[in-house]
Amino acid sequence: MPKLITAHGPTRGREYELEDLCILGRSPSCQIYIGDLTVSRQHARVVRTDRGYVVEDLGSGNGTWVNDSRVSQHLLQHDDELRISDSVFRFVDETKPEGRWVNMVTVIAGNEPGLISTNTEPRIKFFETKLDLSEDSLRTDLARAHRMLEALYNAASATSSLLDPKRLFNKILDYMLNVFPNADVGYIMLLDDKNQLVPGAIRRQRGSTGSTGGLVISQSVISQVMHEGKAVLSAARSERDTLSDTHGTPASKMCAPLSAQGKSHGILHIEGKPGGQPFAQEDLDLLTGIARIAGVAVANASLHQRLMRQQRLEQDLRFAKRVQQSFLPLEPPEVPGFQFSRRYNPLYDVGGDFYDFIPLPNNHIGVTIGDVSGKGVSAALLMAHLTSDIRYYAISEQDPARVMDRANASLIASVQDNMFATVLYLTLSPTGKMTICNAGHIPPLVRRADGTVTQVDEATNLALGVLPDPIFDQAFFQLDVGDCVLLCTDGLLEAKNAVDDEYGFDRLELALPSMNPQKMLDELQRDLMRFTGPTAQYDDLTLVSFVRVD
Amino acid sequence: MLEFHQEDREDVVVLQLKGNLDALTAPELRPTIDELVSNRKTQVVFDLHGLTLIDSSGVGAIVSLFKRVRLLGGDVKIACLTNQPKEIFRLLRLDRAFDLFETVEEAAAKFR
Numbered sequence: 001m002p003k004l005i006t007a008h009g010p011t012r013g014r015e016y017e018l019e020d021l022c023i024l025g026r027s028p029s030c031q032i033y034i035g036d037l038t039v040s041r042q043h044a045r046v047v048r049t050d051r052g053y054v055v056e057d058l059g060s061g062n063g064t065w066v067n068d069s070r071v072s073q074h075l076l077q078h079d080d081e082l083r084i085s086d087s088v089f090r091f092v093d094e095t096k097p098e099g100r101w102v103n104m105v106t107v108i109a110g111n112e113p114g115l116i117s118t119n120t121e122p123r124i125k126f127f128e129t130k131l132d133l134s135e136d137s138l139r140t141d142l143a144r145a146h147r148m149l150e151a152l153y154n155a156a157s158a159t160s161s162l163l164d165p166k167r168l169f170n171k172i173l174d175y176m177l178n179v180f181p182n183a184d185v186g187y188i189m190l191l192d193d194k195n196q197l198v199p200g201a202i203r204r205q206r207g208s209t210g211s212t213g214g215l216v217i218s219q220s221v222i223s224q225v226m227h228e229g230k231a232v233l234s235a236a237r238s239e240r241d242t243l244s245d246t247h248g249t250p251a252s253k254m255c256a257p258l259s260a261q262g263k264s265h266g267i268l269h270i271e272g273k274p275g276g277q278p279f280a281q282e283d284l285d286l287l288t289g290i291a292r293i294a295g296v297a298v299a300n301a302s303l304h305q306r307l308m309r310q311q312r313l314e315q316d317l318r319f320a321k322r323v324q325q326s327f328l329p330l331e332p333p334e335v336p337g338f339q340f341s342r343r344y345n346p347l348y349d350v351g352g353d354f355y356d357f358i359p360l361p362n363n364h365i366g367v368t369i370g371d372v373s374g375k376g377v378s379a380a381l382l383m384a385h386l387t388s389d390i391r392y393y394a395i396s397e398q399d400p401a402r403v404m405d406r407a408n409a410s411l412i413a414s415v416q417d418n419m420f421a422t423v424l425y426l427t428l429s430p431t432g433k434m435t436i437c438n439a440g441h442i443p444p445l446v447r448r449a450d451g452t453v454t455q456v457d458e459a460t461n462l463a464l465g466v467l468p469d470p471i472f473d474q475a476f477f478q479l480d481v482g483d484c485v486l487l488c489t490d491g492l493l494e495a496k497n498a499v500d501d502e503y504g505f506d507r508l509e510l511a512l513p514s515m516n517p518q519k520m521l522d523e524l525q526r527d528l529m530r531f532t533g534p535t536a537q538y539d540d541l542t543l544v545s546f547v548r549v550d
Numbered sequence: 551m552l553e554f555h556q557e558d559r560e561d562v563v564v565l566q567l568k569g570n571l572d573a574l575t576a577p578e579l580r581p582t583i584d585e586l587v588s589n590r591k592t593q594v595v596f597d598l599h600g601l602t603l604i605d606s607s608g609v610g611a612i613v614s615l616f617k618r619v620r621l622l623g624g625d626v627k628i629a630c631l632t633n634q635p636k637e638i639f640r641l642l643r644l645d646r647a648f649d650l651f652e653t654v655e656e657a658a659a660k661f662r
Contacts, residue, residue, distance in 0.1 A: 373607060417614040418611060440644075467646070470646055
C-alpha cells in the first residue's frame with residue numbers, strides 16, 4: 001500500500017497508508033491532521049486515480065508544494081516530497097514498479113538484431129505430425145509434449161482465479177521465470193486507454209545479475225506481436241551453438257501477445273540470462289501458449305477492474321444523493337402569513353441545486369435558493385456545506401447581507417478554487433416585509449394580487465466564492481395579501497425546446513396566472529413540459545413559491 | 551467545441567477563447583491555467599470575443615485562474631464579452647470581481 005511518511009512537521013515520524021481518498025489539513029476530521037495554524041482546514045487531498053495517486057490543492061492559503069514547486073494537481077511519483085507549510089511528507093510507492101522503470105522502456109526503430117523466428121500457434125500437436133518411430137526420439141517428443149501440457153495446465157490454474165491486475169501480472173511473470181529457468185527478467189506491457197503500450201509489471205529471476213538498464217524493444221517486434229499476433233524469438237540458440245561459446249552474445253529474448261477474443265491487450269516479454277543458454281523454438285511455443293492463457297486472465301481482470309470502478313462511483317453517487325437530500329426540507333413550513341410550495345427535480349442523481357426554509361425568531365422565516373457550480377458529488381458536498389453554513393449564520397445574523405457575507409467568507413476558505421455558488425437569501429416577517437440579498441442568482445419574480453408581474457432587480461451581488469471580501473447589498477419589499485413570489489434556478493430559464501429556444505422570461509410571466517403557490521408551480525411545470533416537449537434538459541430545476549395570506 | 555490561443559504580450563498574457571466553455575470543454579483549459587500559475591504569469595486578459603456559450607463550469611475555470619493569480623499579486627481582466635456570456639457575467643455580477651473592457655488593448659493597458 002502506498003504511503004505518506006512524515007519527514008518534518010507536527011506529525012513527524014508518522015506514516016499514513018493511502019486509500020482512495022486522504023485529506024490533509026488542520027480540521028480534526030482530516031485523515032492526516034496537521035496541527036499547524038498556517039495550514040488550511042482542508043488543505044489538500046490525495047486521491048487514487050487510474051494513473052496513480054494524485055495530490056490536489058483544495059484552495060489552500062499557503063499552497064501545496066511537490067519537490068519545491070507549487071501545484072494545484074500533481075501525479076505523485078515514488079519518492080516525491082510533498083510540502084504543506086512546515087510539514088514535509090515523502091510519498092513511498094513500492095507496489096508500483098512503473099514508478100521506477102516507467103522511463104526505462106526504450107522502443108528502437110527497425111529490426112531486432114538476430115531476429116530469427118516467429119510463430120502464431122503453439123505446436124502442441126507436433127508429436128502427432130513428426131512420426132519418428134525410433135524409441136529415443138518418441139520418448140523425447142512425448143516428454144516435451146508432456147512438459148508443455150503440464151505447463152499450460154498450471155498456467156491456467158494459477159491465473160484463472162486472480163482478478164487483481166497487479167497480483168495477476170506478478171503471478172504470470174513468476175510463473176514464467178519458473179518455467180524458463182534460463183530466463184533472467186520478464187516484463188508485461190499493456191495497452192492503455194490511448195492505445196499506448198505502458199509498463200504493467202516487471203519481475204526478475206531470484207539472484208538475477210543482469211543489467212538493470214530496463215527493457216529495450218524494437219518497433220518491429222511490437223508491430224509483429226501487437227498487430228500480427230505473432231510471438232517473436234530473437235538471438236535464439238542455433239544448431240551450431242555450443243554452451244561454451246555463448247559468452248558475449250546478445251541476451252536471447254522472447255515476446256508474445258497477451259490477447260483474448262482477437263484483441264491484443266499487451267505483450268509478455270522475457271529475456272534470457274546474459275551469457276546463458278538462449279531460448280529455442282520449443283520455448284517460444286510454450287511461451288505462446290502461456291501468453292494465450294494469461295491474455296484471457298488479463299482481459300478478465302481488466303473487465304473486473306472496470307466494473308468495480310463503476311460500482312464504486314455509483315455507490316459514491318448514491319451516498320452523496322442521500323447526504324444531499326437530508327439537507328433539503330421534507331415539507332414546506334407552516335408560519336402565519338405565508339403559504340409555501342416547492343419543486344425539486346435534480347437532473348442527475350446528485351444535483352447542485354438547493355433550497356431551504358429556516359425558522360427564525362419572532363415568526364420570521366428565512367428562504368434560500370441556490371445553485372452550486374459543477375455536478376455530481378463535489379457539487380453535492382459544496383451544497384451541503386453551504387446549506388448548513390447559511391442555516392447557522394441566518395440564526396446569528398439578522399441582515400440577509402450579513403448572512404451572505406459570512407457564508408461567502410466560509411466558502412472562500414474551504415472549497416476548490418473553481419467552485420462557486422449563486423444564492424438568493426431572503427427573510428419574511430409576519431407583516432409581509434421581505435428583505436432580500438441576491439448573490440448572483442436569478443432574481444425573484446413577484447406577481448402582485450392585481451396580476452402584474454415584476455422582476456426584483458435590486459440587491460444583486462457577486463456570486464459566492466469568487467472574491468474574499470465583496471460588498472453585499474440588501475433590499476426591502478412590502479408584500480400585500482395575495483402577492484405571490486417565485487424563486488427558481490437557471491434550469492427554468494435555460495430550459496430548451498426542440499428548436500433550441502430558451503423558455504425565457506416573457507413566457508414565464510404569462511405562465512403565472514394563479515395566486516395559490518401550489519397551483520402556480522403545477523401550472524408552471526405543465527407549461528414548461530409543453531414548451532420543451534421531449535427535449536432533454538441540461539440543468540437541474542428547482543422552484544420555490546410563496547404567497548402572502550391573511 | 552472550444553478553441554483557445556495564448557499570446558504573450560510582454561508581461562501580459564492574452565488568452566483568446568472561441569466556441570463553448572462548458573462542463574465538457576472547461577477541463578481542456580485546466581493545463582493552460584496550471585501552467586500560467588506555475589510560470590507566475592499573473593497578468594491575464596481573457597479575450598472572449600469569439601466565446602458563444604459559457605456555463606457554471608466555464609465560469610469556474612475563469613474564476614479558478616482569477617483566485618490563483620490574485621494570491622500571487624496578479625489579476626485577470628475580461629475583454630470583448632458578447633451575447634450569452636455577457637448575460638451570465640451580468641447575472642453573476644462578475645463585474646464586481648473583474649474589470650470588463652470593450653477591447654483587449656484597453657484591458658492590457660490597465661496592467662501597465
